[in-house]
Amino acid sequence: MARVFPEDPAQIFISCGQSKNSDELSTAKEIAIRLDKLGYRPYVAVQEQVLLGVAENIFEQLGKSEYFVFVDFKRERLNKTSPAIHRGSLFSHQELAVAHHIGLDVLALQERGVRKDDGLLGSLQLNAIEFSDRHLVAHVIASEIQKRHWSPHWKNALAVRRNPASSSDAHDGRFNHRLGRYFFIDVTNRHYHKMATNCYALLENVVKLDPLTETPVKAIELKWSGYIFPWAHIPAEGSRSFDAFFILHDHPLQLRFNTFSDSTDFVPNINGQGSYELRYVVIADNFPPARCTVTLDLNSSLELTTLR
Numbered sequence: 001m002a003r004v005f006p007e008d009p010a011q012i013f014i015s016c017g018q019s020k021n022s023d024e025l026s027t028a029k030e031i032a033i034r035l036d037k038l039g040y041r042p043y044v045a046v047q048e049q050v051l052l053g054v055a056e057n058i059f060e061q062l063g064k065s066e067y068f069v070f071v072d073f074k075r076e077r078l079n080k081t082s083p084a085i086h087r088g089s090l091f092s093h094q095e096l097a098v099a100h101h102i103g104l105d106v107l108a109l110q111e112r113g114v115r116k117d118d119g120l121l122g123s124l125q126l127n128a129i130e131f132s133d134r135h136l137v138a139h140v141i142a143s144e145i146q147k148r149h150w151s152p153h154w155k156n157a158l159a160v161r162r163n164p165a166s167s168s169d170a171h172d173g174r175f176n177h178r179l180g181r182y183f184f185i186d187v188t189n190r191h192y193h194k195m196a197t198n199c200y201a202l203l204e205n206v207v208k209l210d211p212l213t214e215t216p217v218k219a220i221e222l223k224w225s226g227y228i229f230p231w232a233h234i235p236a237e238g239s240r241s242f243d244a245f246f247i248l249h250d251h252p253l254q255l256r257f258n259t260f261s262d263s264t265d266f267v268p269n270i271n272g273q274g275s276y277e278l279r280y281v282v283i284a285d286n287f288p289p290a291r292c293t294v295t296l297d298l299n300s301s302l303e304l305t306t307l308r
Contacts, residue, residue, distance in 0.1 A: 006161070009152040011041040012145075016071035016094065017089040023134055024073055030138040031069065037071050038142060039152035042065075047096060058095065063288065064298055066156055068099035068211055069141055072128065072221040079210070086113050093289040100124055110139060132289075153236055155190040158199070158234070160282050160292035162186070166241065172248075179249045180256070184225055184241040185292060185306050187233040198285045201242040203257070205279040206268055218269070220266040223258035224281075230260040234284075244280065244294070244307065245270075252302040273298055 012035050017024045032042035041063050062068075072087040072093075100267060108128040109120060121128055129144065131137055166184040171177040189196045201222045206215040220231035225241045234240050243258040255270040270276065276296040283289050299305045 007156075008155065009039055009041050011043055011148075012067040012069055012098065013065040013095070014044045014051060014069045014071070015092045015099070016045075016069075017073035017075070017092060020239050022073075027071070027134045027137055030135075031071070031141055034138040034142045035069075038145070041152075059098065061195055062095070062098050062102060062104070065099075065104060067145070068096070068104040068106045068107040068271065070099075070106060070126075070128075070136060072108070072114050073134075074111045078115060084113055085115050086307055090136065096114075096124075097120075103284075105150065105207050107141065107148070107149075151192070154192040154196070154237075155200040156287065157190050158196060158282055158284065158287050158290035159188040160185060160191055160280060160290045161188070162272055162292060162294045162307060163242075164306070167307075169249075170244055172246070174249060180244040180246045181249065181302060182225075183244045184293070185244045185280060186239050186241045187234060187290070188239040189236055189287075191236050191287075193236050194286065196284045196287050197213045197257055198231045199234055199240075199282055200231055200284075201280060201282050203268060203278060204291070205277075206270060207277045208272075209275040209277060215268060217268050218266045220257075221260045223260070229291075242280075244278070247302060247305065250300055252300055252305065253298060255296075255298070266307075270298075271298055 008057060014028060016028050018028060028044045030189050032044050035042040043065065045058060057106055070092060073089055075089060077084050077086050079085045106126060108126040109131055110128040112130050112132040126143055129140060131140060164187050166186060167181055169181050172180050189201065201221055203217055206217055223243045224232045225243055232240055245255045247255060249291055253271050255271055259267055261267065276298065277293055278296060279291060279293045281289050281291045295308050298308045
């Protein structure tokens with residue numbers, strides 16, 4: 001069973017026509033409400049009028065989605081004979097093309113009267129479900145995704161999180177076996193079957209909060225806990241941790257980092273009592289970058305130092 005992150009459920013991209021002169025807008029809203037009650041995060045695609053809007057909004061939201069619901073409403077009539085045949089929504093077909101390209105699970109519905117297997121529907125063999133009553137579309141979608149065993153409890157994403165209790169003491173041979181406290185950050189693969197490959201953890205930004213001062217940080221890979229290479233694989237629904245930093249017991253105001261570098265110029269210099277914000281990023285071959293910002297309260301007494 002996948003780990004549950006109730007505040008960040010699987011997103012369903014809802015692609016359907018939104019003609020202002022029909023009930024399409026209300027149908028899209030009904031679909032979103034129904035999917036929200038099932039525990040998903042619905043996103044109703046808005047038809048952008050400019051290319052910049054498409055690139056920054058539609059493509060971005062498709063990349064954040066796990067599922068794709070395609071509703072093909074009737075548009076202009078294409079023939080003068082009976083029965084009437086209509087074209088579908090051109091914009092929705094474009095979104096369908098992108099969703100298929102990035103590998104989203106697709107549920108397709110087509111209004112009665114739209115030309116069968118038009119556009120991508122025919123070549124992708126999606127077996128679109130036909131409907132005639134728009135007021136029942138939300139119910140049909142909810143029923144169908146349950147039949148398909150879709151789940152809101154996974155995402156095509158890595159989750160980077162700090163467990164306040166995740167630290168341990170150990171002697172470090174590089175410092176004459178002096179005792180140090182190691183602080184860890186956990187990375188969870190939220191996908192239900194895909195392994196995250198070649199994952200790297202990096203410190204991306206450091207800001208001292210009072211006075212507000214930014215510490216320059218050069219890109220440098222951090223060490224995965226208990227592992228000797230800078231890259232690591234994380235199994236589906238599995239977790240690993242990386243060393244955020246460590247502090248020597250006899251030198252409690254200096255942060256030290258386990259990095260893969262042969263130059264001290266790449267090691268951040270963070271020392272002195274105060275509060276700091278540290279932003280970490282984890283990148284992988286087959287997942288979007290994942291970030292986590294933590295707050296460090298560095299104290300002259302190591303027992304009072306916290307990372308949250």
